[in-house]
Amino acid sequence: MIIEIAENAGFCYGVMRAIEIVDEALKKYKTIYSFGPIIHNPQVVEEYEKKGLKVIESLDEADGPVLIRSHGVPPHVYEEIKKKGLTYIDATCPFVKEAQKFAKQLYEDGYKVVIFGDKKHPEVKAHLGYTNYKADVIDSPELARSIKATRVGVISQTTQSVERFGLTIGELAKRIRELKVFNTICDATEKRQKAARELARRSDVMIIIGGKNSANTRKLYEICLTETKNAYHIETEKEINPEWFKDAEKVGITAGASTPSYIIERVYNYIKGLG
Ligand code: SF4
Known part of the structure; x- marks a missing residue:
């Protein structure tokens, strides 16, 4: 069984940058408050929660530096943060x-x-x-x-x-x-979708990795489904059913913009193990 990972699978520049900013900030602060999940990936959100990144729905819940995610926030949010005497860490994608x-x-x-x-x-x-x-x-x-x-x-x-x-x-x-x-x-999405479509076209089975709540991952899944009916959207390797690969010679893998490379690797290794 040949397994191929699509080009541009996984984190885009903006998400990678946001994660690096958070990693750096967590060396300095014990707790950082994130306005909504840092990315639409439950595994990553859980991992970062353990490291001290607390997801909040309102600024009233913040008691320390506030993280602004790659999506950005409206100008009044910066004002409110300042008014509350808090600081912010701006990870808005450039x-x-x-x-x-x-x-x-x-x-x-x-x-x-x-x-x-x-x-x-x-x-x-x-x-x-x-x-x-x-x-x-x-x-x-x-x-x-x-x-x-x-x-x-x-x-x-x-x-x-x-x-x-x-x-x-x-x-x-x-x-x-x-x-x-x-x-x-931004052309990151376009490039990822194009590569996924091309890979799905030449694969017997296509695996799409990413949060079930991630809109860009769901879109990738829809695109792959137009090329092969054997397309599966998973969050981790635990959801894989070995039966999917019964007659497969060529397996393609892609991943949404909020999927870290270690999850892609785990899925790759799991499928490789099925032989
Ligand atoms: S604009 Fe959005 S998709 Fe493009 S790099 Fe930034 S965060 Fe990623």
């Missing part, structure tokens, strides 16, 4: 920061800001804050038809599909007189 900067700039220049993304996602919620909550959030070309303004400025959630973004911009261009677009999509 690509997300750049999108926040463009959102603010467009808002201040008087554009109707449109954010292309999922309104429930924390990154989008943070972007909204940089437009004083005046931006419209849309996630499809169809919704682009509801935008009524003469000057429109657009940014995107970093993990959106470039293709869909392009279609949405095309729709806006049909009706908006002045349209300014910042393509803030």
